Amino acid sequence: MAGIRNPLTMSAETVSKYLDMRELIDVVERSLGDLSDKESSGIEQPVRTFVPVKKYQSLLGVMPGYSAKDDALATKLVSVCPQNAGTDIPTHLATILLFEPSNGCLKAIMDGEVITTMRTAAASAAATKYLARDDSKILAIIGAGHQARSHIQALSLLYDFTEVRIWSRTKATATALAHEFGARVCESAEEAVKDADIICTVTFSATPVLQGEWVKAGAHVNAVGACIASSRELSESLTRDAIVYVDSREGALKESGDIIINKAEIYAEVGEVILGRKEAFKHKTTVFISLGVAIEDVVSAKLVYDKYVASQGMQ
Numbered sequence: 001m002a003g004i005r006n007p008l009t010m011s012a013e014t015v016s017k018y019l020d021m022r023e024l025i026d027v028v029e030r031s032l033g034d035l036s037d038k039e040s041s042g043i044e045q046p047v048r049t050f051v052p053v054k055k056y057q058s059l060l061g062v063m064p065g066y067s068a069k070d071d072a073l074a075t076k077l078v079s080v081c082p083q084n085a086g087t088d089i090p091t092h093l094a095t096i097l098l099f100e101p102s103n104g105c106l107k108a109i110m111d112g113e114v115i116t117t118m119r120t121a122a123a124s125a126a127a128t129k130y131l132a133r134d135d136s137k138i139l140a141i142i143g144a145g146h147q148a149r150s151h152i153q154a155l156s157l158l159y160d161f162t163e164v165r166i167w168s169r170t171k172a173t174a175t176a177l178a179h180e181f182g183a184r185v186c187e188s189a190e191e192a193v194k195d196a197d198i199i200c201t202v203t204f205s206a207t208p209v210l211q212g213e214w215v216k217a218g219a220h221v222n223a224v225g226a227c228i229a230s231s232r233e234l235s236e237s238l239t240r241d242a243i244v245y246v247d248s249r250e251g252a253l254k255e256s257g258d259i260i261i262n263k264a265e266i267y268a269e270v271g272e273v274i275l276g277r278k279e280a281f282k283h284k285t286t287v288f289i290s291l292g293v294a295i296e297d298v299v300s301a302k303l304v305y306d307k308y309v310a311s312q313g314m315q
């Protein structure tokens with residue numbers, strides 16, 4: 001059995017091999033429900049710590065969590081370095097340490113970048129399933145990085161889109177991504193979101209990239225990119241007029257500029273909707289503010305580890 005003296009090391013390639021987006025959407029959906037029901041699921045998840053590295057305008061995030069239901073204990077260490085954009089090094093670098101909860105032994109050191117990219121899109125897909133209209137046909141993506149790609153992949157599994165539109169500040173990256181998916185590149189964010197049913201904002205922007213006036217009544221928005229209190233992607237008019245859901249109320253009140261700067265009212269955690277305790281309002285304009293929560297990484301890492309161990313015939 002892998003233990004403190006010989007933890008498994010799992011590369012991005014290995015992690016990818018054991019992650020299937022459809023399965024991940026189900027697993028992450030369940031974890032968000034469990035997060036909103038900590039008493040019975042036994043989730044322990046402090047709000048993450050971000051260490052600012054001002055000299056390089058970067059952050060180191062520490063994201064620990066435990067799920068008693070899954071008996072899974074892990075922490076993610078994630079570097080956020082926007083200045084890496086355009087280089088060979090990604091803007092997000094992550095490692096996940098998975099522990100054996102019964103004795104504290106380190107079981108695995110695994111790449112966290114693939115999990116971060118995929119589990120974030122899986123969380124948005126789970127929220128979208130509850131909050132968007134079932135007959136959604138037009139998907140608009142603002143931003144053209146890793147999250148843009150994984151969001152198109154995840155949402156395309158759930159909806160039969162007739163059109164996928166992309167706008168990004170750098171046209172070349174939008175064009176390359178659009179080419180992969182047969183999507184349309186737009187000249188402005190406003191053009192991209194016009195009449196869209198589902199909109200995802202997946203940028204590093206610190207100021208609003210989506211204005212409420214551009215959004216069709218009844219559309220659903222996944223706001224994924226603004227994860228610190230000083231950044232927001234959504235205009236005040238949008239968070240004021242839409243029904244706002246978050247992944248973690250505790251996290252959003254500390255980390256979400258879309259909530260804090262806009263003085264937005266949180267209607268519910270998406271987990272409360274998953275549990276059937278709060279309404280979904282599929283036909284009204286809805287916003288899911290995703291900050292990313294450790295429990296999504298914990299359950300994803302456990303899934304990968306268990307599948308790997310089973311495939312190797314290990315205990």
Ligand SMILES: NC(=O)c1ccc[n+]([C@@H]2O[C@H](COP(=O)([O-])OP(=O)(O)OC[C@H]3O[C@@H](n4cnc5c(N)ncnc54)[C@H](O)[C@@H]3O)[C@@H](O)[C@H]2O)c1
Binds near residue numbers: 148205
């Ligand atoms: N909610 C979550 O769970 C979660 C998880 C991972 C990443 N994120 C966040 O999502 C965002 C995108 O992550 P990624 O991995 O795709 O990054 P990436 O570097 O791969 O892509 C970033 C995209 O944002 C665009 N961009 C950068 N600065 C911008 C600005 N000022 N205005 C408009 N567009 C701008 C870039 O052109 C690029 O298209 C980041 O802010 C990241 O922190 C959230």
Ligand SMILES: O=C(O)[C@@H]1CCCCN1
Binds near residue numbers: 061080291293
């Ligand atoms: O939840 C996450 O994994 C990321 C970490 C970096 C900031 C955005 N959210």
